[in-house]
Amino acid sequence: MEDLQQFEAFMRAYQDMVYGTAVRLLGNYAEAQDIAQEVFLKAHERFGELRASQTAGGWLKTVTRNLCLNHLTRHRARWRLFTDLAKPGDEESDPLANLAAPDLSEERWDEEARQRWVETGLSKLSDIQRIPLVLYHFEDLSYEDIAEKLGVSLSKVKTDIHRGRLALRKHLLRGNLRPEGMIAQAEE
Amino acid sequence: MSAPFEPKDDPALHRLLRDLPPPSAPPELMASVQAALRQRTASQAWWKQPMSAWPYAARTIMVVALLLIAGTIIFLSEAGSNPLLRGRIAAGVENQPLSSWQLGLQSLSAIGVAAKAIASTLPQAIWWAVGLTAIAFYGGCLGAGSWVYHRFVDQE
Structure with a gap:
């Protein structure tokens, strides 16, 4: 009984991090919840080691990342095929363009709304752009590591991340936001 | 592992993304994890669960079996050093053919006597060496087993 309570406390401490990593990588809330559940079931099997470990957070993050990438593997062959066939102008028709931009000036955005707008932009990026972008900016992986993990070329990783950044910036601008301005505002 | 950050990698966007708090997990x-854990425990065979969750009959049998094993080991180790028991066994050798039980007991008692004789002649340093070797061997086996498990079984 005590063990279960300790595991609950452990889960409460890490559930946002695990779920957040999954949702950003998968871009899908239901799938992210399934992955998060699987991660915590695995953590429960090793709770004896993890409960006192200083590296439990790192272990959870790595397992989450690997499970998400395994989950995406079945789509990856298709993903590679279509991106290899993609023409240079294809990124113009991005799914973010269909999102209704709120009619708000930068001053009227509160912090939470700004964060939601960025998260929405991330989740609406195509898998091709979102996955390497998240691995680079959130997971601290190098371009080389990302290329190896995704089984694609280094140049493709760089191109996809670059396009992802451009698409995300475009999305932010449609909400009248610029990363530079948001950072300055957050620091005030 | 971590890439050195380059200015061309859009530092403002990088910082903005890094400062985002993780999305909150749904309640x-x-x-769902608790339900899955309960289901997993319920569907697990009783002998794979902790002993406290075993049926009473199984727990009783296990305790009795362990007591019997412990008693037999103590009895057999005593047999080697007990002169009366040794005498009886020896008498059995002279007067009548040995049963398989007596033969086994005699062999064990002979091993016990020999082990005691050897132990009394060895210096203490040897025992330390034997103990440390055993610990190192155990640690080595544990490490190798763990490596094999993580390398080939548990890839996550």
């Missing part, structure tokens, strides 16, 4: 997550 259903905790409940």
Whole structure:
């Protein structure tokens, strides 16, 4: 009984991090919840080691990342095929363009709304752009590591991340936001 | 592992993304994990669960079996050093053919006597060496087993 309570406390401490990593990588809330559940079931099997470990957070993050990438593997062959066939102008028709931009000036955005707008932009990026972008900016992986993990070329990783950044910036601008301005505002 | 950050990698966007708090996990997550854990425990064979969850009959049998094993080991180790028992066994050798039980007991008692004789002649340093070797061997086996498990079984 005590063990279960300790595991609950452990889960409460890490559930946002695990779920957040999954949702950003998968871009899908239901799938992210399934992955998060699987991660915590695995953590429960090793709770004896993890409960006192200083590296439990790192272990959870790595397992989450690997499970998400395994989950995406079945789509990856298709993903590679279509991106290899993609023409240079294809990124113009991005799914973010269909999102209704709120009619708000930068001053009227509160912090939470700004964060939601960025998260929405991330989740609406195509898998091709979102996955390497998240691995680079959130997971601290190098371009080389990302290329190896995704089984694609280094140049493709760089191109996809670059396009992802451009698409995300475009999305932010449609909400009248610029990363530079948001950072300055957050620091005030 | 971590890439050195380059200015051309859009530092403002990088910082903005890094400063985002993780999205909150839905409240259903905790409940679904707890339900899955309960289901997993319920579907697990009783002998794979902790002993406290075993049926009473199985626990009783296990305790009795362990007591019997412990008693037999103590009895057999005593047999080697007990002169009366040794005398009886020896008498059995002279007067009548040995049963398989007596033969086994005699062999064990001979091993016990020999082990005691050797132990009394060895210096203490040897025992330390034997103990440390055993610990190192155990640690080595444990490490190798763990490596094999993580390398080939548990890839996550």
